[in-house]
Amino acid sequence: MKYLMLKHYRGAPAGVNDHPMDEWTQDEIDAHIAYMNDFATKLTGTGEYVDGQALAPKGAWVQYDGEGKPPVVDGPFAETKDLIAGWMIIDVDSWDRAVELAGELSAAPGKGGRPIHERLEVRPFLTSAPDDPQNCHG
């Protein structure tokens, strides 16, 4: 069962140890990145890692604006908009395991070396096939 763990720049409820990264020391940033990398390495070792990427804050909302017109571009993102910082995809045996891992990722060290307690969004993947053909009478 695959799950997506979403990390937000903005838009998630505030964490406990909530300080923008530009207020951290270099060592604090290094420690944070090392924790993330170790986490991914560990999950590869348990056979649970699928993919992970970081996203730049730069981006835009783009929308079709009718025949023959260029698409509407709103952005870079306005101050109030939800902003995804990155994702990790895991393949685990249960929802409980997904929550456990997200909790662990949320404990990554931040300012002062203390856990940042940030909120991570955890979402199950839809599969491409129905999970059990037996349950299909309708």
Added chain:
Amino acid sequence: MDEARLREIVPGVIGVLERRGVDFATAEDAVQDALVSALSSWPTDPPRDEFAWLVTASWRKVVDAARSDQARRRREEAVEREPAPELVPDEDDTLQLYFRCAHPALSSSAAVALTLRAVAGLTTAQIARAHLVPEATMAQRISRAKRTLRGHRLDRPGDLATVLRVLYLIFNEGYGGDVDLAAEAIRVTCRLASLTDEPEVAGLLALMLIHDARRASRTDAQGRLVPLGEQDRSLWNTSQIAEGVEALQAALARDRLGEYQAQAAIAALHADARTADETDWPQIVGWYDELVRLTADSAVVRLNRAVAVGEADGPALWLRALSEVPADTPRWLAVSAYLHEQRGEFAVAATEYADAADAATSTAERDHLRRCAARARAASSLGG
């Protein structure tokens, strides 16, 4: 080189090595190494007996590995002095391999991966692609599974239920890519059925064969899910259905009913009807009653039974059967929506279909339910 033939042989080769005292993980690695050698040498120099060739080559890999291991030298020399045993496949060895790969100490995903590798003979890369995970992830999953098994004793025949569950999981993993997991599950279950006369194995095989026989009709050209009642029955693979029914009848004759046999009986009754209207719903309800008993009153089974009751006895009884099933059972909303649609209550049906779509666990199912919601909404606005 015939890849299908190779996959047939692999479990037997691992079995022979295990009988010679090689531990499972080492045996499995040695056979994979030998297969790599076979890939390069067989095209120019085909062996007379592929099985014997692989046993010999794998055995050499084991001995090579042991030689490089100082700590094991003395044991290895003792083993080397032993005369080579007869190269006769021992069916019990292969059976033990099934139990090992479906060991209760393993998580489902680990058991599935190990079974595909050791019993089905797939490569790590093939298994990884079939599960859409990186090869490194799958390699680690398999080697962790093997580490978990180290030190665990071989299990009692009671664990056949776990073996069957793992095989059914593989069957349900879906189709596609260069490896068809449904076909692999059928092939492996077929082999298991030839190793044991337990009727549930034949029951599971029958269930898989009959379901798989409908595969071509389950989606349309646009990839949309087609419900059983609307499927083009001329697309069903009748010889495969016959094969499944034959396996089922042999199993039922043993008079030891189990849940796979009951499920296969239901699938067979659906497969037997030339049109959806000819479906023998009363008999299907009878089998669901057995299934309710066999599955300790599972809510999902009772939900499916409610559908059968509705088809057999009409929507009024259906409503009662449905009200006895907890509303948080998977697909309860979809069934309730269908019921309301049958009763002409289109507005309720549309809302329930839409909610069911939001709760769907697959894209095919979600899209199907959204179309059902749209159909009910259109009927609702026509009806005023």
